[in-house]
Every structure is written in structure tokens, then in C-alpha cells.
Amino acid sequence: MELLTLDHESGYLSRLLEDVLEELGNTVRPLYLTHRVVDTHFRDYYVTRVLIRERQEVTRGFKTSSIHVSDIPHATYAASVSAAARRALWSLCHRFEE
Numbered sequence: 001m002e003l004l005t006l007d008h009e010s011g012y013l014s015r016l017l018e019d020v021l022e023e024l025g026n027t028v029r030p031l032y033l034t035h036r037v038v039d040t041h042f043r044d045y046y047v048t049r050v051l052i053r054e055r056q057e058v059t060r061g062f063k064t065s066s067i068h069v070s071d072i073p074h075a076t077y078a079a080s081v082s083a084a085a086r087r088a089l090w091s092l093c094h095r096f097e098e
Contacts, residue, residue: 002036013085028053032081045073046080050088070091
């Protein structure tokens with residue numbers, strides 16, 4: 001298993017997620033944790049978690065406010081990241097419905 005960690009993604013849903021968070025006043029980029037699983041019996045697949053974080057003024061660190069996981073294993077890295085970003089966007093839309 002291989003772990004890929006990035007705080008910037010270039011896909012459409014990832015950029016939209018950053019824009020929505022910024023509109024909500026959160027300037028911290030989401031953190032993407034993607035596991036690439038190498039399976040000898042099947043094809044390799046990817047599972048991504050996106051962490052929505054907030055800046056902590058007192059400790060000058062970050063607090064994770066929510067975690068969203070790609071719903072199923074995906075054949076490509078991009079599809080897995082997009083699925084996790086889509087789930088995060090869905091959650092934010094329902095949490096901040098106005």
C-alpha cells in the first residue's frame with residue numbers, strides 16, 4: 001500500500017471545494033490522503049480521504065472539522081480524489097444550507 005498526501009489538487013471538484021470553503025471563511029486548503037492499494041488478484045485501486053481543516057489561532061495549528069471518504073475504490077487517482085471532494089461538497093451544502 002502506498003500513501004499519497006497532497007494539500008492541493010487541480011481537478012474541477014477539488015477547486016470547487018476550495019472555493020466553497022473560502023466563501024465560508026475557511027482559507028485552509030483541504031488535505032487529501034490517498035491510499036493506492038496494489039492487489040495481486042485484482043487491479044490496483046485508490047481510496048481517498050479529504051480532511052476539511054480549520055486554522056487554530058491559539059495553538060497556530062490545524063483542527064480537522066470533517067473527513068470525507070471516496071465512496072468506493074476507484075481505478076484511477078483522479079476519480080478517487082473527485083469522489084471524496086464530491087462527498088465533502090455534498091456535506092458542506094447540507095450543513096450550511098441557507
